[in-house]
Amino acid sequence: MSEAVPALSGAKGIDWALAESPIAGNLRQFVRDGAALAATATVAAFVLLALLAPLVAPHDPAEGDLLRRLQPPAWMSGGEWAYPLGCDALGRDVLSRMIYGTRVSILVGVLVIFFAAVIGTLAGLAAGYLRGPVDIVISRLVDILLGFPYLIFAIGLMAMMGPGLSNIVLALAYKEWVLPCRVVRAETLAARETEYVEAARALGASRVHIMLREILPNILSPVLVVATFRMAHVIIVEASLSFLGLGVQPPTASWGSMVADGRQFLLEAWWVSTFPGLAILALVLAINVASQGLRDAFDPRLQS
Amino acid sequence: MTPLKLAERILQLVPVLLGIAVIAFVMMALTPGDPVEIMLGDARSTPEQRDALRHDMGLDRPPLERFFVFLGNALSGDFGLSFFHRRPVMDVILERVPATVELTLAALFIALATAIPLGVLAAVRRNGWLDRAATIGSLLGVSLPGFWFGILLIMLFAVHLQVLPVSGRIGFGQEVPPVTRLLLIDSLIAGRLDSFAAALRHLIMPALTLGLAMGAILMRVTRTAMVEALAQDYIVFAEAKGLSRARILGRHALKNALIPTVTVAAIETGSLLGGNMIVETVFGWPGLGRLVVEAIFARNYPLVQAAVLLYAATYVMLNFAADLLYTALNPRVRL
C-alpha cells in the first residue's frame, strides 16, 4: 500500500505541473466540474435578472390590484398567464415582486461581501504584517465578534439601527469582515517570511508597498474563495432578517418579506410564500455549489 | 488536562466576555430614541416625571459610570425592568429558557441521529448512490432558508394533512406540573402519556426544521472525518488482525471520526441559538427567541440587551465546551 500509491500520485503530479501555469490549471479544473459550471451560470442568470428587473418584470412590483387579491398561479383555475405565479394579498404580481426581490438579495450579498473583503483584507494585512499592538487589538476584536452568534448580532444591530437596506448591509458587514480578516492574517504571517518579501524589504520598499504590492496579490485567491462561499450565508441572513420584519421595508420587495407576507394565507394561497422561498433556495444552492467548485479548484487547503 | 491549564483557558474567556458586554452596552447606548419616552409610552408625561425616571434609571450619569453599573448588575443577574412586562428582565427571560432548551436538545438529537449514521454510510460506500444522495441532501440542507422550510412543513402537515399542530408547545388541558420544565420529561414524570404525545407533536416540526439544517453540516463533517479515518494505517492493521468489519467501522474508525463531529456539534449548538429566533417565530414556540423578536418590535431594549448578552455568553461557553470535549475525546491532546 505505502509503496504503490505515492508512486502513482507522483506520476499524476508531473504532467500538469509542467504543462501550464497554476491559475490556468485551476481554471481548467473548474471548467471540467460540470455542476460548478451550471451553478455559476445560474448565479449569473440571477444577477442578470436583478440588473434587468424593470425590463423583465411583467408588472409593477408595488402596484396592487385588489380585484386580483390572492389570485392563484396561471395553471390553476382562476389563474391567468399575465400573472404566472399568482398574486399576493394586495393583488400584486408574485413573479414581478420576485424579480425585483432578486435585486435586494444580490445587492446585499455583493455589498456586504465587498465591504467585508476590503475591510477584512486590510485589517488582516495590518495585523499579520505589522504585528505588535495592531495585531493584538485586531485579533481581540475578532475574538469578541466571533463570540456572537451571527444572527443574534445582526438582529441586535438591526433592532438598534432600525430597518432599511443600508442598515442591513452595515449590520452584516460589521461581523462578516472577521472571516476574511482571519484568513488574510494567517496568509500574511506566512508570506512575510518568504523570499520575495525579504527581497523587497532588503531593497528598502516601504511597509505599505510591501503589504499592498508584494503580499496582497499573492493571497488574493483564498480571499476570493472565502468571500464567495460566505455570500450564500449573507443572503440567507438577509432573507431571515426581512422575514422577521427587520430588513428592507415595504413596499420594497424582498424574498424574505414575501415569504412572511404569505404566512397568513397558507391555507388559501400557498403560492405567496412558496415561490419566493424557492428562489432563495435556488440562488443559495447555486452559490454554494459554485463556491465548492472554486474551493476545489483554487484552494485545496479549504476543501471540505 | 491539568487544573492549571483549565484555569488558564477559563481566564482567557474573561476578555472576550468583557468585550461582548461592551458591545451589548454600546448597542443599547447608541439606540435611537429616548428609552424614557419609550417606557412612558404615549401617556402624557411632564418633563419633571421624565427627569425623575431618568434619574431612577441612572441615565443621567456619565457613560463610563453607567457601563460599570451595567456590568456590576449584569454579573449579579440584574438587567433592570422589562419595559413591557414591568417585571425584572431576568425573570421574564428565565421563564422562557426551558422551552428553548427543550427545542435545542430535540434539534441536536435529530441532527446527530441523522448525521452520524448517514455520514458513516456515505464514507464507507464512498461515491455510491447513498453517498451522492447524502451529499446532495446536505447541500440542500445548508442552502434551505429555515423559515421557509418551516412554513413548508406547516403547509404540509398542519394545514394540508392536519396531523400536527400549527404552533405552541402543548394543548389546553394537557399541562403537567413543572419539574424540569422540559415538557417531554415532565409529562413522563406525571405519568401523562397524552401530554407526552401532545408535547411531542408540537415539538416535532420546529425540531426538524432546526435539526435537519444542523444535521446537514454534521453529516459532512462526519463523512469527511470518517473517510480520513478509513484511510489510516490503523484500519489496515485492524483488518490484518482479523477483526470483524463491524468492529473496524464501529469502533476503530468511528471513535476517531467522532472527535471532529462532536466538536462541531457543540459549536453549531451555539449557532442554533440564532436559528431559534426564526424557528420559534415561525412555529409560535414560546421560547426565548420569540420573546426577543417580540421585544425588538416592542422596543423593549433592556430585555433585548440582556438576551443578546446571555446568548453571546452561552455561545462562548459552548465553544469552550467544544474545546474541552475535543480534549477529552482525543487521548493525544491529553497531557
Next chain:
Amino acid sequence: MSALPAHDALLSLRGLTTVFPTRHGEVRAADGVDLDVRPGECLGVVGESGSGKTVTFLSVLDLVRRPGRIEAGTIVFDGRDLRRLPPEALRAIRGRDIAMTMQDALTALNPAFTVGAQIAEVLEAHGRATGRSALDRAVQLLEQVGVPDPARRVGVYPHQLSGGLRQRAMIAAALACQPRLLIADEPTTALDVTIQAQVLDLIADMRQRLGMSVVLITHDLGIVAERCDRVVVMYAGQVVESGPTRQVIGAPAHPYTAGLLASMPRLNQTRAAIRPIEGQIPDPARLPPGCRFEPRCPRRRSECLQPVPMRDIVRAERAFGARAVRCVLAGAAP
C-alpha cells in the same frame, strides 16, 4: 519455479497480479509474483520502495485498498487457496494463522484506544479470550515481547510509548494468537538504529518460540544477510531473483541484486567503494517493454528488449532451495 504451488510450502504464491487503475491505465503493482514460504523459515523480501513487495503481501490477506484489486494468481496457504475462501473464512485466518505488522507502529496502532485494548481485541475476535482474561493475556504478551512494566503499559495510549516499545506492542498484537506466519513489513525502518537490532532479535526469538515462518519485507540487504534463510528480490512489481541467502548474496545472478549489494555500505569498505545504482525505478504506468531493469542495467544487451522469463539456475544445492533469476545473462559467465 514450477507453475504449480509447492506442496511442502506453508504459503505459495503463483502468478499473483495486483492492479491499480490510474489515469494512464492500469498499473500492475505486483505482476505475476511466484514465491514460496516454507514452514519455520525466515524469508527476506527485498526491493526499493515501489517494487511491489508490500502490495504482494497485502494481497495475500486481501487487504489491498480499493480501487486496487487482485487480478490473477493463486495464494495457497496450508493447502487452501485463499482467493477462493469466503470473506468470513479469510477474516478468521487473518491475525490467527497469518499475522502482519506494519512499517510504523505509531500509525498502525489506533491513537484512540489503549495498547491493551488493541491486543485484547485480537484474542476476542478469534474467540481465544474475552474481557478481563483477554486483558490479562495482553499483559503476558507485552511481557513476552519485552515491554517492561507491562501491567501499567497495558493501559496507556500508543503515543505515550517510545518508538521501540510501540513496535513491540504492535508485534504483541500480531502474535497474540500464535500465528503460523508473520509478515513483518519493514519492521525497523521507523526506528532508531540502536533499537533496530533489538526488534529483529525479538522477531527471531518469537519465531523460535512459536515455530512460525517469518516474511521479512525490507529494502536493506544487510538485514536479509543477517536474518533470513532465503531471499526474494523484487523490482518494478516482479520477482527478479530468489534463492538461499548465502548464495544470492555471495554470487548475485541478477545485475539489480548485484547493484543493490554494491550500493550497500559495509564496515570494511571505504566510502568511495559504495556505488549507488544509477537512474530511477521506472514509472509503473510506463514500464520498459522487456526487462524492467534494462534502462538502468550496466550489462544490458539487445535481447533485454524482449520480455524475460524467470529461469531456474541449476546447482548442486538444488535440494536445499531453488535458485531462480529473471535475466538473459543467467547461466552465462558472470
